[in-house]
Amino acid sequence: xxxxxxxxxxxxxxxxxxxxxxxxxxxxxxxxFAASMAAALNASVALxxxxxxxxxxxxxxxxxxxxxxxxxxITRNHGYMIYDTLFATxxxxxxxxxxxxxxxxxxxQLTYTFTLRDGLKFHDGAPxxxxxxxxxxxxxxxxxxxxxxxxxxxESWQAVNDKTFTLKLKKPFPLALEALAKPSSNxxxxxxxxxxxxxxxxxxTEPIGSGPFKFVKEEWVPGSKVVYVKNNDYVPRKEAPSxxxxxKVVKVxxxxxxxxxxxxxxAAAINAGEVDWWEQMPPDLIPVxxxxxSIKVENIDxxxxxxLLRFNFMNPPFNNxxxxxxxxxxxxxxxYVLGIAGDAKNGHPCYSYFTCGTPLASEVGAEPLKGKRDxxxxxxxxxxxxxxxxxxxxxxxxxxxxxxxxxxxxxxMLRKLGLNVELQAGDWGTLITRRTSKEPxxxxxxxxxxxxxxxxxxxxxxxxxxxxxxxxxxxxxWPEDAKIEELRDAWFAATDPAGSKKAADAVQVRAFxxxxxxxxxxxxxxxxxxxxxxxxxxxxxxxMWNVEKK
Amino acid sequence: xIAYIVRRLFSTVIVMAVVAFVVFSLLYLTPGDPxxxxxxxxxxxxxxxxxxARLGLDEPFLVQFGRWLWAxxxxxxxxxxxxxxxxTQLIAQRIEPTVALTxxxxxxxxLVAVPLGVVAAAKAGTWLDRAVMSFSVVGFSVPVFVFAYxxxxxxxxxxxxxxxxGYRNFRDGAWEWLRHLILPSxxxxxxxxxxxxxxxxxxxxxVLAQDYIRTxxxxxxxxxxxxxxxxxxxxxxxxxxxxxxxxxxxxxxxIVTETVFALPGVGxxxxxxxxxxxxxxxxxxxxxxxxxxxxxxxxxxxxxxLFDPRIRY
Numbered sequence: 001x002x003x004x005x006x007x008x009x010x011x012x013x014x015x016x017x018x019x020x021x022x023x024x025x026x027x028x029x030x031x032x033f034a035a036s037m038a039a040a041l042n043a044s045v046a047l048x049x050x051x052x053x054x055x056x057x058x059x060x061x062x063x064x065x066x067x068x069x070x071x072x073x074i075t076r077n078h079g080y081m082i083y084d085t086l087f088a089t090x091x092x093x094x095x096x097x098x099x100x101x102x103x104x105x106x107x108x109q110l111t112y113t114f115t116l117r118d119g120l121k122f123h124d125g126a127p128x129x130x131x132x133x134x135x136x137x138x139x140x141x142x143x144x145x146x147x148x149x150x151x152x153x154x155e156s157w158q159a160v161n162d163k164t165f166t167l168k169l170k171k172p173f174p175l176a177l178e179a180l181a182k183p184s185s186n187x188x189x190x191x192x193x194x195x196x197x198x199x200x201x202x203x204x205t206e207p208i209g210s211g212p213f214k215f216v217k218e219e220w221v222p223g224s225k226v227v228y229v230k231n232n233d234y235v236p237r238k239e240a241p242s243x244x245x246x247x248k249v250v251k252v253x254x255x256x257x258x259x260x261x262x263x264x265x266x267a268a269a270i271n272a273g274e275v276d277w278w279e280q281m282p283p284d285l286i287p288v289x290x291x292x293x294s295i296k297v298e299n300i301d302x303x304x305x306x307x308l309l310r311f312n313f314m315n316p317p318f319n320n321x322x323x324x325x326x327x328x329x330x331x332x333x334x335x336y337v338l339g340i341a342g343d344a345k346n347g348h349p350c351y352s353y354f355t356c357g358t359p360l361a362s363e364v365g366a367e368p369l370k371g372k373r374d375x376x377x378x379x380x381x382x383x384x385x386x387x388x389x390x391x392x393x394x395x396x397x398x399x400x401x402x403x404x405x406x407x408x409x410x411x412x413m414l415r416k417l418g419l420n421v422e423l424q425a426g427d428w429g430t431l432i433t434r435r436t437s438k439e440p441x442x443x444x445x446x447x448x449x450x451x452x453x454x455x456x457x458x459x460x461x462x463x464x465x466x467x468x469x470x471x472x473x474x475x476x477x478w479p480e481d482a483k484i485e486e487l488r489d490a491w492f493a494a495t496d497p498a499g500s501k502k503a504a505d506a507v508q509v510r511a512f513x514x515x516x517x518x519x520x521x522x523x524x525x526x527x528x529x530x531x532x533x534x535x536x537x538x539x540x541x542x543x544m545w546n547v548e549k550k
Numbered sequence: 551x552i553a554y555i556v557r558r559l560f561s562t563v564i565v566m567a568v569v570a571f572v573v574f575s576l577l578y579l580t581p582g583d584p585x586x587x588x589x590x591x592x593x594x595x596x597x598x599x600x601x602x603a604r605l606g607l608d609e610p611f612l613v614q615f616g617r618w619l620w621a622x623x624x625x626x627x628x629x630x631x632x633x634x635x636x637x638t639q640l641i642a643q644r645i646e647p648t649v650a651l652t653x654x655x656x657x658x659x660x661l662v663a664v665p666l667g668v669v670a671a672a673k674a675g676t677w678l679d680r681a682v683m684s685f686s687v688v689g690f691s692v693p694v695f696v697f698a699y700x701x702x703x704x705x706x707x708x709x710x711x712x713x714x715x716g717y718r719n720f721r722d723g724a725w726e727w728l729r730h731l732i733l734p735s736x737x738x739x740x741x742x743x744x745x746x747x748x749x750x751x752x753x754x755x756x757v758l759a760q761d762y763i764r765t766x767x768x769x770x771x772x773x774x775x776x777x778x779x780x781x782x783x784x785x786x787x788x789x790x791x792x793x794x795x796x797x798x799x800x801x802x803x804x805i806v807t808e809t810v811f812a813l814p815g816v817g818x819x820x821x822x823x824x825x826x827x828x829x830x831x832x833x834x835x836x837x838x839x840x841x842x843x844x845x846x847x848x849x850x851x852x853x854x855x856l857f858d859p860r861i862r863y
Contacts, residue, residue, distance in 0.1 A: 274714055428825070429826060472595070473596070
């Protein structure tokens, strides 16, 4: 920049420049005014008048549309909006046909024959065929643990015709229908064959299903809004809805998922009536919303979620069974209920490796975790384990209150036991990366992390992956225990409910000895909705059919 | 002047190249793995390894950087790891709310702050001056999000005048569009008003002490004419400079404001991308922000000509 002093500063020149600038400014103002008027006059009304629009704040942002490549619950919930399943589990834990009209099981239990219902159509208008179902189940069984287990004993899937197909097994697999009715991640959703042929590790790009809602991709703004419209071609079953089973009757024209990351803003939005339903609210905001008579705060999840404390078996000191057992004697689940749920009304202790309130839950073997907290016993076990003051690194995520509150409680409890504890808090993205590390703690490794799983993911040895002892193939922490794996296989072989219960008890007894992780609490994050909504389905998954808006 | 603009645009390219390298390197060094985020909580090592390989995240740094740079040279900012949508599309989806928010904030701030600064300077040492300066201190000290919550509680929840959150496109109606921007603009603009008001006051005080102001007053010009026609025009250059430099402040404030008011802007896109380690999106957005910052400052430099015709480039 330079100042040209040689240019005389004359009034005439200044006036001329001023006039020029003023003409320019006036022209710009006129253009802006004209544009605003045109926009206002041409204002497009996005929604036809009289449409019923359900505005919903989801628990997380929908980023990935493929419910097979990710286990994220938000993607699972999206899956329930646009896809349908062959079978579904109802509120009595019974498997019910969903897309399937009728099915037969051969006497030797090796052949299952399925016939699809009439009128099933994908959102692109194509009919649902046997080939679509077979391709979808094939892709699902490459990613899902229970699907993989079933694939091990599967001889073939074959289409008899467009509506009938068979599953042939090498040996009986009593959980075949339960697997196809799996309610939580990964759910065996049915997609068109051309989409289901996508590599199981690559995300699908066309969200086309045959479910009760259609995804409006043009209106999807990741990080902000997801839009679904009613699928008018969907033919619901006649039965009443029960969890994901029964008739999926859609009673609104359009559903908008509005992601509001800030809890205070979300609370203000539902208070002001800008949204109808907030899926999961933090416990500290319950009293704020409870004051508003136009809002109902309710627990619609009958199973809740299970908190857990996971050890790293690759590093000392928790590669020692006695150290893990010591934690069982010291950890008080009541503290974790309060820490996570804020109020004892929103949770309770659950001294079981299987979701309390489900058929396989029991307290067998749970005495070390259930009884009066015994710090002396815990200290004795630590002494017997030969603990030499090794550093214990708890990795935590401050952006996940459920994780961080558990981490703080565990750190305090371990310090009371005289252990050398370091709490290293970051964000969730860092935690889930760091937990993949098998390095020692001084090289970026870890000793303990916390998380939580929804009730349906912990109901049996089949779906509770955290209880497994498959070493390097196991979930992060990599516990190795041949005995627990044998007992799990025995559970798969059980053919009747009594045998199944007995085998699950045996798994649990071993789990309380071996301690692959510690269950910390069972809790429910309540939902809040405006009182002009009705028909919200009580289920461990948020489902949006049957919901009516007045 | 054209040579100057060409030189500045050339330096912009160099600045952006440096930014691109630094951002890419920092992201490479930052802990966090998008494959782990994609796989979800219930994943195994094998799941993550497969996703890693598919995304090419297991390749060496220079290979990844070279590939990204090559695509960038062809105008391709890449594809989001999570949504599979092009980064340009994601930014295009989000640019309107951010531009609307920042422009509204800028306009409101200048319209409020400059008169405040002028009045404070004209009434220097009086209660009015002290009141304006106290407001500036408060504006500077109160975090944007605190002010935002107070506004929401008062004007949305209690009085029910304005919406709590969200954004409406301009094409959906000018009034609805404006309604959704009023509170965010005020919340974001407070710091900016404080900054500009203080700078205007200081600059005006400096100019008001000049001889030509005394001359203008001596020849009988009205106080308003002296203040606006003579003093403010000459005090404008430092104010314009601070407005340009304040764009960075505005961008960082927009990230917080968009989060609190749930505006689907580029700021929130950035935060979400960082939390999920969506590298292509982070890189794309930071490049765009850098370009905007450099270009705004270029425009500010060029605008000096409007206030002082003696200036030549």
